[in-house]
Amino acid sequence: MKTLLKISWRNIWRNRTRSLVIILAIVLGLMGGIFSVGMRLGIETQQFRETVETQISHIQLHHPEFIANPEARFRIENGLQLAAEMMEKPWVEVASPRTVFDGMIASANMNAGVRIKGIDPELEILTTSLNELLEEGTYFEEEGRLPTIIIGQRLARDIKAEVGSRIVLTFQDIHGEIVSASFRVEGFYSVASPGFEERTVFLKADILNNLIGDSNAVNEIALLIHDLDQYREKTALLREMHPDIEIRNWADLAPSLYFSIEFLHQNMAWIVGIIILGVSFGLLNTILMSVLERVNELGVLMAIGMKRLKVFSMVVTETTLLSIVGGSLGLLLSWIMVVLLNINGIDMSGAGGEGLAEFGYSSLVFLEVPASLYLDIGVMVVIFAILASVYPAWKAVRFAPAEAVRQE
Amino acid sequence: MKTVIKTSNLEKVYNGSVAPVRAVNNVNLEFQEGEFTAIVGPSGSGKTTFLNLIGGLDKPTGGQVIIDGTDIASLKESQLFDFRLKHIGFVFQSYNLIPVLTAKENVSFIMLLQKQSKDAMEKRAKEMLEQVGLSDKLNSRPNQLSGGQQQRVAVARALASKPKFVLADEPTANLDTESAFNLLDIMSRLNKEENITLIFSTHDQRVIERASRVITLVDGEVSKDEMFDR
Numbered sequence: 001m002k003t004l005l006k007i008s009w010r011n012i013w014r015n016r017t018r019s020l021v022i023i024l025a026i027v028l029g030l031m032g033g034i035f036s037v038g039m040r041l042g043i044e045t046q047q048f049r050e051t052v053e054t055q056i057s058h059i060q061l062h063h064p065e066f067i068a069n070p071e072a073r074f075r076i077e078n079g080l081q082l083a084a085e086m087m088e089k090p091w092v093e094v095a096s097p098r099t100v101f102d103g104m105i106a107s108a109n110m111n112a113g114v115r116i117k118g119i120d121p122e123l124e125i126l127t128t129s130l131n132e133l134l135e136e137g138t139y140f141e142e143e144g145r146l147p148t149i150i151i152g153q154r155l156a157r158d159i160k161a162e163v164g165s166r167i168v169l170t171f172q173d174i175h176g177e178i179v180s181a182s183f184r185v186e187g188f189y190s191v192a193s194p195g196f197e198e199r200t201v202f203l204k205a206d207i208l209n210n211l212i213g214d215s216n217a218v219n220e221i222a223l224l225i226h227d228l229d230q231y232r233e234k235t236a237l238l239r240e241m242h243p244d245i246e247i248r249n250w251a252d253l254a255p256s257l258y259f260s261i262e263f264l265h266q267n268m269a270w271i272v273g274i275i276i277l278g279v280s281f282g283l284l285n286t287i288l289m290s291v292l293e294r295v296n297e298l299g300v301l302m303a304i305g306m307k308r309l310k311v312f313s314m315v316v317t318e319t320t321l322l323s324i325v326g327g328s329l330g331l332l333l334s335w336i337m338v339v340l341l342n343i344n345g346i347d348m349s350g351a352g353g354e355g356l357a358e359f360g361y362s363s364l365v366f367l368e369v370p371a372s373l374y375l376d377i378g379v380m381v382v383i384f385a386i387l388a389s390v391y392p393a394w395k396a397v398r399f400a401p402a403e404a405v406r407q408e
Numbered sequence: 409m410k411t412v413i414k415t416s417n418l419e420k421v422y423n424g425s426v427a428p429v430r431a432v433n434n435v436n437l438e439f440q441e442g443e444f445t446a447i448v449g450p451s452g453s454g455k456t457t458f459l460n461l462i463g464g465l466d467k468p469t470g471g472q473v474i475i476d477g478t479d480i481a482s483l484k485e486s487q488l489f490d491f492r493l494k495h496i497g498f499v500f501q502s503y504n505l506i507p508v509l510t511a512k513e514n515v516s517f518i519m520l521l522q523k524q525s526k527d528a529m530e531k532r533a534k535e536m537l538e539q540v541g542l543s544d545k546l547n548s549r550p551n552q553l554s555g556g557q558q559q560r561v562a563v564a565r566a567l568a569s570k571p572k573f574v575l576a577d578e579p580t581a582n583l584d585t586e587s588a589f590n591l592l593d594i595m596s597r598l599n600k601e602e603n604i605t606l607i608f609s610t611h612d613q614r615v616i617e618r619a620s621r622v623i624t625l626v627d628g629e630v631s632k633d634e635m636f637d638r
Contacts, residue, residue, distance in 0.1 A: 003513075003520055010508035300504040303465055304565075305493025305521050307486065402465035405500060406456075 004310065008317035012325075015290065019322060022286045026279050026326030027333055030377060033275040034334040037268050038367035039346070044261050045368045050192040051257055052250045054128050057096070057222035058231055059238065060253060064246040066219055070115070072101040072212040073174045076245060079218020086223060091234060093224040096120065096127040099205045099212070100219040103171030105151070107159040114155065115200050116169060118208030118217075127222050130189060130202060137163040137187025140204060147207045148186035152197030156188050163187060169201075173212040181211055272377055276384050284388040287319050291392045298396050299404020308397040315393035316386060323385030330381070331374050338367045409440040412475065412573050412605050413462055419470035420457050420628075431457040432468070433628040439573070442603040444596065444638075446610050446619035454628035455609035456577055462607070463496050463575045464488045476572065493521055497566030499576035503558040505550040511537060511561045512546040518569045536564035540594050556587025560594060567598060573605035580612045592618050 012019050052058065061082070066074035076082060079097050086095035099118030104111055121140040124130050131139040135153050142148050146166065161167055163185055170180045183203060191197050209217045225234055235249040251258035291298070298311055345364040420432040431454045439445060447455045460466035462473050464480045472479045475495065483491060492498075505514045515533040524532075537543055540560040550558050559579060566574045576595075580588040596618055599606050608615055616622055624632035 003517075007506065007508055014508060296502070297504065297506065300498075300500065301506070302489070303463075303492065303498055304518055305489055307489045310521075400466070402460040405465070405504070 004314055004317060005321075008314055008321055011290070011314075011318050012322055018286055018290070022283055022322060023326040023329065025282045026323065026381065027330040029275045029279040030327070030330030030381070031334045031337055033272040033377070034331075034369055034373070035337065035367070037271055037373065038338055038369040039365060040264055041268070041368035041370075042365045044257075044264055046365065047192075047257060048261065051254050053224075054130075054133060054191050055193065055196050056250055056253045057127055058225050058228060059223040059235055059247065059249045061221040061223070061238070061242070062219065062246045062248075064244070066100075067246055070100065070102045070219075071176075072099070072172060072214075072217065072219065073176065074219060075174070075214065076218045076221065079221060080216050082242075083218065083221045086221065091225055091227065091230065093226050094123060094126040096123040096222045097205070097218040098220040098222060099208045099217050101171060101212075103169055105155070105159060105201060106168045106170070107161045107165060110159040112155065112159055113199070114151075114169075116171060116208065117200060117202050117220075118205035119202055120205055124202070127224055133189040133191055134187045135190045137185070139187060142184070142186050144184060146182055146184040147203060149183040149201055149203045150187045150189055151185060151201045152199070153188040153190045154194055154197040155199070155201070156185070158198060161185050171212075174214050174217065179211050268373070269376065269380075272373075273380060276377070276380055279381075280384040280388040283319060283323065283385055284391060286322075287315065287389055287392040288395065290318070291315060291396045294396075295399060295404050296406075299399055299401050299406075302397070302399075302401040303405050312393045312397050315396045316389045319385050319389030319392070320382060323381050327378055327381035327385075331378055334369075335374065338369050342366050409442070411438050412441050412443075413437075413439040413607075414474040415462065415471065416474070417471035418458075418461060418468055418473060420454075420461060420466065421469045431628050432461060435471070435625075435628075435630055437623065437630065437633070439605060439607060441605055442599065443621055444599045444606045444608075444619050445621040445623060446608045446616050447623050447625060448610060448616060449625035449631075451611075453625040455625055457628075458625065459575050459577055459607065459609050463498065464492050493518065494569075495572040497569070497571035497574035499559070499562050499566045499574060499579045501578040501581050503550070503555070503562045503582075505558055505561055505565070507550050510547045510549055511542060511553065511564075514550070514561055515564045515568050518565060522569055524569075532568050533564075536568045537561070539567075539598065540564045541590075554587070556583050556590060559583060559587070559591055563591065563595060563598075567602070567604060571604075573607060576606065576608045576610075578610055578612070579608065580610065580615055585614075588612065588614055 061076060063074035063076055083095045083097035086092050097120065101116055103114060103116045105114045130150070134150070137150070139150070140148060149167065151161065156162070159167070165185045166182055167185060168180055168182050170178060173179050189197070206215070209215045225231060231249045231251070235247055238247045301311055302308065345366045348365055415435050415437050418432055418435040419430070422429040422431055435458065447458060449455055457466065461468050464483070468481050473481055480488065480491060506517065509517065512533045515536050516529040519529040519532060534543070534546065537546055540563055542557060542560055542564070545553060545557060550561070553561065580591060583591060592614060595606060598604055608619070610616065618638065620636055620638050622632070622634045622636070623630060
């Protein structure tokens with residue numbers, strides 16, 4: 001076995017240039033594959049964070065009728081207590097009760113339809129990190145005569161509001177009566193999704209609840225769970241526990257994002273697989289050439305008593321060693337590439353990144369390559385290489401020794 | 409004297425493009441232990457085919473090749489591989505060493521396939537390379553050796569595993585006169601000292617002059633079988 005390995009290893013380096021070319025092909029193939037998958041995963045992860053973690057959270061609870069009619073009156077019964085109970089569950093990271101409904105915002109110049117969210121500022125920091133999204137102003141620190149509100153930067157631009165401007169919200173209370181109230185703009189936030197930023201405003205829930213006439217009103221409970229992989233099970237569990245509440249997870253709330261992530265995860269292996277398949281044909285060609293050049297030599301080995309299976313194994317071992325060298329080098333260089341590119345991220349603004357932002361993508365992309373992908377690719381390279389070596393190895397042992405010895 | 413190889417009515421017919429080619433026809437020969445035999449004859453007379461048949465590299469279409477009481481034509485392929493490995497040494501015209509192995513590793517290779525111990529292999533390989541005058545080239549690769557030196561390594565390889573007989577297909581054809589004489593001296597010496605049976609196919613007069621027996625093949629048939637006291 002040791003000698004077989006030794007002979008195979010030395011055979012690889014008999015034609016140094018040819019072996020280096022195929023190793024380079026494996027390395028470039030892997031780097032290309034890992035870059036393209038890492039890029040796609042990076043964009044998806046970023047979009048997931050921007051959509052799910054800053055906007056919709058992992059799981060949302062609502063009154064069933066609220067979905068079709070987002071009005072103040074469709075509240076979750078004993079919402080505050082339910083949110084507190086949720087917080088007690090070990091798998092829940094945070095449960096944020098919100099007062100939510102649609103209304104109108106008016107500045108001195110213009111007005112617009114908005115979704116009004118009454119939040120607990122402290123819990124919201126834990127849920128959506130709203131405080132970190134502020135572009136201007138402060139996060140519910142002002143204690144002035146007027147209660148304060150935080151609005152999206154795009155909305156501020158649309159209605160020509162500034163930090164410190166006075167705006168008026170108009171909405172229905174729990175009895176369906178129209179209520180108007182004045183607020184001072186305390187800050188602008190910014191998220192990647194323009195739609196969310198143009199349409200969502202935040203203020204303190206206690207102030208909003210007083211205005212709608214129910215100091216304990218909760219229209220929405222947003223949950224973050226510790227283990228996101230369990231979101232399906234936890235959604236099902238909550239549905240079972242609370243059949244009278246509409247429970248939706250992030251996949252229900254952002255189906256297109258869900259499908260694109262699922263598609264990517266399912267097809268990631270295909271993308272890399274096709275690249276490795278291409279490289280494998282190169283490998284097959286290289287080994288086949290090296291075998292056909294050595295028909296005479298392999299014939300001699302068989303003539304002096306080396307069995308066909310051993311000669312076959314020798315060719316397979318050569319290919320495997322070549323793929324291990326190329327594969328390890330490719331994975332190492334890919335890893336270095338990912339680390340280096342992720343120091344500053346890849347700025348896509350020059351390559352249609354602005355357009356990306358319109359769809360909720362940030363123009364700065366960080367490659368995302370899970371450790372398991374490196375492992376999968378490593379295993380896949382070796383398996384494909386072994387498969388690619390079967391034909392040349394079969395060719396190698398196909399000749400009768402007497403015939404092979406005669407070949408020059 | 410002990411008979412090492414016996415052929416009876418040995419025949420090999422190839423399917424030629426026009427008509428079947430009878431490469432070896434009705435050959436009945438016996439080779440005794442310690443004989444140094446040269447098989448001669450014009451090109452196409454069936455010398456190489458005959459060697460391939462008695463070396464178990466090719467199957468006859470008729471007749472028998474009996475080695476040590478075994479008809480090797482009746483062996484299965486895997487048995488034939490083992491048989492060759494254990495009993496037959498080969499020396500080829502183009503040396504055919506394994507290019508990636510050193511002289512010592514090349515000589516050890518068959519013993520390795522025979523699963524001999526490392527120490528035994530090492531000792532025997534050194535001994536054989538010494539016998540062929542290459543004790544200073546143990547770690548040289550074939551491309552660092554001259555043609556004559558490579559062929560001497562090939563002889564050492566063929567003899568290292570102590571085969572019953574050695575088949576050499578035109579071993580001196582690619583060698584200059586000095587190398588050829590050198591090789592023949594070594595082979596003659598080993599033939600006498602170790603009582604090794606040698607069967608050469610050759611055109612080379614230098615080889616023929618050393619042989620104790622010269623068999624002439626014409627059109628696949630034995631036309632002359634002469635013994636010499638050398």
